[in-house]
Amino acid sequence: PRPIELLNSALLETQADRAKIAVKNAVVHWYKCDLRTKDNHALHLASEKAKSKGVPLICMYIVSPQDFEAHLTAPVRVDFILRTLEVLKADLAKLDIPLYVETVEKRKKIPQRVLELLEEWGANHLYTNVEYEVDELRREAKLVRGCLEKGIAMDAVADTCVVSPGELSSGSGKQYAVYSPWYRAWMAHCSGKPSLLDLFDAPQKNPSNARHQFLNLFASSIPETPENKRITSEEKKRFGSMWPAGEDAAHERLKKFTKDRIGGYQARRNFPAEIGTSSLSCHFACGSLSARTAVHTARENNSTKKLDGGDPGIQTWISEIAWRDFYKHVLANWPYVCMNKPFKPEYTNITWEYNQEHFRAWCEGKTGYPIVDAAMRQLNHAGWMHNRCRMIVGSFLAKHLLLDWRMGERYFMEHLIDGDFASNNGGWGFSASTGVDPQPYFRIFNPLLQSEKFDIDGDYIRKWVPELEGIKGKAIHDPYDRGNAKEAEKAGYPKRIVDHKASRERCLTRYKEGLGRE
Numbered sequence: 278p279r280p281i282e283l284l285n286s287a288l289l290e291t292q293a294d295r296a297k298i299a300v301k302n303a304v305v306h307w308y309k310c311d312l313r314t315k316d317n318h319a320l321h322l323a324s325e326k327a328k329s330k331g332v333p334l335i336c337m338y339i340v341s342p343q344d345f346e347a348h349l350t351a352p353v354r355v356d357f358i359l360r361t362l363e364v365l366k367a368d369l370a371k372l373d374i375p376l377y378v379e380t381v382e383k384r385k386k387i388p389q390r391v392l393e394l395l396e397e398w399g400a401n402h403l404y405t406n407v408e409y410e411v412d413e414l415r416r417e418a419k420l421v422r423g424c425l426e427k428g429i430a431m432d433a434v435a436d437t438c439v440v441s442p443g444e445l446s447s448g449s450g451k452q453y454a455v456y457s458p459w460y461r462a463w464m465a466h467c468s469g470k471p472s473l474l475d476l477f478d479a480p481q482k483n484p485s486n487a488r489h490q491f492l493n494l495f496a497s498s499i500p501e502t503p504e505n506k507r508i509t510s511e512e513k514k515r516f517g518s519m520w521p522a523g524e525d526a527a528h529e530r531l532k533k534f535t536k537d538r539i540g541g542y543q544a545r546r547n548f549p550a551e552i553g554t555s556s557l558s559c560h561f562a563c564g565s566l567s568a569r570t571a572v573h574t575a576r577e578n579n580s581t582k583k584l585d586g587g588d589p590g591i592q593t594w595i596s597e598i599a600w601r602d603f604y605k606h607v608l609a610n611w612p613y614v615c616m617n618k619p620f621k622p623e624y625t626n627i628t629w630e631y632n633q634e635h636f637r638a639w640c641e642g643k644t645g646y647p648i649v650d651a652a653m654r655q656l657n658h659a660g661w662m663h664n665r666c667r668m669i670v671g672s673f674l675a676k677h678l679l680l681d682w683r684m685g686e687r688y689f690m691e692h693l694i695d696g697d698f699a700s701n702n703g704g705w706g707f708s709a710s711t712g713v714d715p716q717p718y719f720r721i722f723n724p725l726l727q728s729e730k731f732d733i734d735g736d737y738i739r740k741w742v743p744e745l746e747g748i749k750g751k752a753i754h755d756p757y758d759r760g761n762a763k764e765a766e767k768a769g770y771p772k773r774i775v776d777h778k779a780s781r782e783r784c785l786t787r788y789k790e791g792l793g794r795e
């Protein structure tokens with residue numbers, strides 16, 4: 278059975294016994310990728326339960342450096358998570374709710390530590406939101422039963438997606454592997470069940486004696502960054518001002534986006550020199566904003582007060598958030614994508630290159646293709662890259678350089694502030710044509726045309742590739758072929774590491790060979 282089925286059956290089989298357990302001293306919410314107080318399903322249920330039984334609510338978050346390793350969490354993302362925890366701790370403290378944060382060395386010890394803490398606090402009701410990665414689903418499936426053996430009721434509920442995996446299937450009962458019909462089903466499901474977009478209330482205040490009762494939990498501090506994920510003080514300052522953390526910051530950003538930019542989203546979202554998108558992905562990834570709140574807000578701002586129809590910018594933005602749901606459904610339905618396998622098995626036979634020099638040039642933004650280099654330097658500097666550019670550099674790595682797409686997938690996870698396994702894996706599968714509903718393998722982005730179309734005046738390139746600052750006009754897209762070779766060389770801009778036409782031919786041949794096609 279798939280891990281999601283293991284969890285669902287554990288929850289179903291234990292349901293009656295869990296319901297019989299009477300609440301003892303406290304109810305506990307276990308935070309993972311849902312670091313917010315508002316519109317948090319499990320937190321809301323935990324608070325309701327605590328309130329109805331007149332006991333306090335305790336929140337906990339367990340960090341394991343091994344977890345960061347296993348998920349390839351980027352240092353910039355670790356920093357963002359820890360800063361978010363600081364804000365969350367303060368937000369919860371205003372409600373007299375303690376957030377206890379602890380580090381455990383070995384990730385497999387986390388379930389045991391969760392049980393120990395519950396015992397220590399005399400609590401026997403645990404709430405958490407489900408995550409769809411394989412290890413997490415298996416862990417939770419085991420823990421639901423493990424808890425019951427100790428007389429603890431554990432509830433794991435759906436929260437991270439607007440429509441949860443398992444809710445949508447085609448007429449023949451199969452899971453969708455193509456986005457468009459899936460999106461129609463997603464839209465119909467949301468429209469038929471408007472309560473799906475009702476937001477969960479923030480938790481209620483704890484009884485007033487909770488402060489004294491849990492003094493040591495309130496006093497606990499946010500752990501230090503694990504050694505191998507540390508960033509310099511300059512980076513800390515830079516990321517701190519670029520990416521303010523916490524749910525108020527997320528709501529502020531959402532408010533500004535819906536007021537100023539969502540209307541123009543459809544028209545402007547593909548131009549990386551502009552601030553045309555929401556830049557909310559880091560908040561969705563660590564849960565300081567829920568996808569439900571975002572879609573709810575978009576609907577409220579739509580002239581139709583519905584998800585469909587009305588403002589094209591709003592419709593397009595909703596459909597982009599739905600991509601996030603789509604890739605989480607893919608992960609839950611086809612968990613082997615978590616195991617370094619392409620979604621389409623026939624793509625296993627493509628022979629990739631492992632040219633380290635090419636890979637290094639790509640990572641450092643020194644390929645000689647200005648749009649690719651600008652994008653990679655944006656990633657390295659800001660921990661974020663514009664979506665259009667993610668597709669361009671993804672296609673360039675897999676098709677122009679014929680490097681194994683998993684090298685790019687990994688590099689992204691190690692450097693993105695919004696690194697999310699499902700979306701990243703989906704994006705790489707799309708760009709390399711090995712994934713679910715990808716662009717066809719013979720569609721090979723021409724980086725020069727992409728550059729001319731989406732960075733028309735070259736402002737994005739000039740911002741991120743200072744060597745080319747002085748190159749005027751269209752030559753910015755292709756300095757070596759447009760009579761500016763001397764200037765580009767003098768400024769130290771690298772020559773192209775591969776030729777576009779030859780790479781294109783090599784790629785088509787290699788993909789055809791791998792797929793066994795004429």
Ligand code: FAD
Nearest residue numbers: 554555556557558597598601664667696697700701704705
């Ligand atoms: P907006 O345009 O404002 O969109 C709003 C939200 O919708 C985003 O924050 C995101 O949650 C979701 N979204 C938008 N586009 C996509 C998409 N194509 N797939 C999934 N969700 C989407 N997104 C991540 O959150 N984490 C990743 O690790 C990640 N890796 C990617 C790798 C590749 C190769 C590609 C092509 C795309 C990847 N994306 C990833 C998707 C997308 O690039 C980012 O979500 C987007 O650029 C974030 O910027 P934004 O918040 O301004 O997005």
